Amino acid sequence: MAKKRKNGAGDGIRIGDKFLSLDGYLTKKPKTDASQSSSESPPTNTEAITSKEGVSAANEGLLTSRNGPSSEDKRSKPIGNPKFFEARQALPLWSRQDDIRQRLRQNDVLVLVGETGSGKSTQVPQFLIQEDWCQRKKVKVQGDGGTQEIAVGGMIAVTQPRRVAATTLAHRVAKEANIPGHGKKDAERHGPLSHGIVGYSVRFDHRVPKGTKIKYVTEGMLLQELLRDPHLRHYSAIIVDEIHERSVDVDLLSGFLKQILSGDKAGRGGIPLKVVIMSATANVGSIKNFFSESGEPEAVPEAHKTSVDFLQVEGRQFPVEITHTPKPVPDIQEALLSTLFKIHKQESLFDKHGRKDILAFLTGQEEIESAKRLIEEHAETLPQGVPKVVVLPLFGQLSMEAQHKAFQPTKDKNTRKIVLATNIAETSVTVPGVRFVVDCGKAKVKQYRPRLGMESLLAKPISKSSAIQRTGRAGREGPGKCFRLYTEETYESLEKTDLPEILRTDVLNAVLTMKARGIDDVLAFPLMDPPEFESVEKALLHLHILGALADDVSITDIGRKMVMFPVPPPYARVLIAAATPKNDCLLEVIDIISCITAGDDIFLQIQSEETKEEAEEFRKELWRREGDLITYLTTIQLYAAENADRVRWCKDRKLNTRNMKQAMNIRKQLRGLCVKQKMMEQPPADPQPFYPVNPEKAATILKCFLKGFALKTAILAPDNSYVTAHGKHVVAVHPASVLHGQKKEAIMFLEHVYTQKNYAKKVSAIEAQWIVEAMERSG
């Protein structure tokens, strides 16, 4: 039996769902699942899944039914490190391994629904690597130069939406799957992933030992591999994990997998590719249909029909009791305050499962900060004898240290932790010790509006599946309670799932991705949720303006070059413009793009008044009158020239150290790619002395950016507002910009977001004439 987990211990906390699958190994399975224990409590995620008897052998009418696992299956004994056998055998998924193998022998696709802690991300690839169909095979294929013999298969790729999930899973599975003793010397020298059968590949970090059978990758990385290897010949199987998150990348990947599955497999020498789709939510009907339906039934010969099987396994969730408000709450802050203190007064601080802290989901930084003030004020009035509270904010723009505080157990035994978090705590990170969840029912979502070419960021009601996900956060370590600050009717009125990202973002990159991978008719490409025609049309037009597509909508050499760069297409276009001998500012442009694509703003917001003055004094040497882009350039150049203490340097200027490090990684990657593309010579290594760019050079750099962003320009109107050159909308310069409150003849902005107002971000001062020139030259 698995050992009982020490509560509040540091094991694998805070790294998202994947790392928390450690729970699966260390936590004793609760005796009662929600479905059996909580007849009076509202349905939880667990119940929704287990109520269907756990398994459904929905065969989609395409295969013969079976009577459980085959008795002649000789591989039920684990391979790998015996140290982990016991823990692995205790996982809910373990007893299903023969079933899973059987289903995949008879089907092309298996849709597997299993909650966090079922062990699906770690175990399924290990179940499959010894299968006959999973072995590398030599086959003959027709190539350009006639018939050639190639090797197909042998590896399994497991995709993850986040880098940290891919790397932590790989480490975990390497420990389980590698035979101890093998390659010991390598392991001592280079770590556990230097040998053996498990590897990973994520941006900036690749560990793929010779002989790798299981490779954890980010979704984007597999898309990138598709560019070189359209038939995925290295792989016998692709496991798509966390498909319910529905990133643009996973949607595209699903389309390409569907094409490979329904194609004639000639590119793979007739060797089929197996696909396992894994999801945490039971709501997978449309995904099943997507893979089993062929677009045109008559056109597909019977032999190429894709057979899809479906399996559900129970997770390891403790029951969570849900309470809705009887009436809609007029004031969310007030409702939050009373709910938090009701929990705090009525509930004990500890029980046999450990700490009982509170996690509240709010929409954004502003709401979190004002709630924090209110709670702290109210906490002052708590009577003697009532435990204290400590309020910890948690959102993306917080510094690493501040985020870390929310994960640490409180030191004082008589204090309850209240974490006020954005959506970051829904999927990206896990706060340990949480047994109570308070859910405001809303989240800020980005939505792209193709007609306006801008996006909005507004608080909207969450989906049912998101509400269930939030609720589940209370039942990770023991039985929990969830308080929804909305009525049951409101819950029932919520959409089943969130709108997939591909329907919420600019499909510019998605369309170029397809074009570069040989999709001529992007409207015919199979997608689970195809974007509106207008969005695709807009993207095609935009790509044409950028020079990535020719008049006949075929991809150009510029377009092919653009997809080589891991940045959005307009930025890739700027890189290409900067590399021409006339402009010759590639290093500078790489520096700027690295800062911008490193994540959120590298400049942290300054919280208190006192630090503000100090930091602004330091920041003044970075500011440039040309605007934000040249300010970024100065910043990263000074950072790269700083040789003593870069962390200190960032702290003084209130820069996000994490993003600065990321920017330096991107800078290195882009420099490498540009050298490889013969766009420049190998640049000298850091640190280089800092010379501020002169105004002429700055103008050249901004003109290069106009090659990618000519549509995002505005001209100062007589009433001192900025009016966009295309569309004639009024935009305001965002307060975070160095050009906020200044009047310039014209501006170029890289981002255009509606929040409180129509804001232009990442703003530079330009001349109106440059806009005309940039459009002409694009011609």
Add this chain to the structure above:
DNA sequence: GAGCACTGC
């Protein structure tokens, strides 16, 4: 005067 969250040879 204001800041959901991820990601890419």
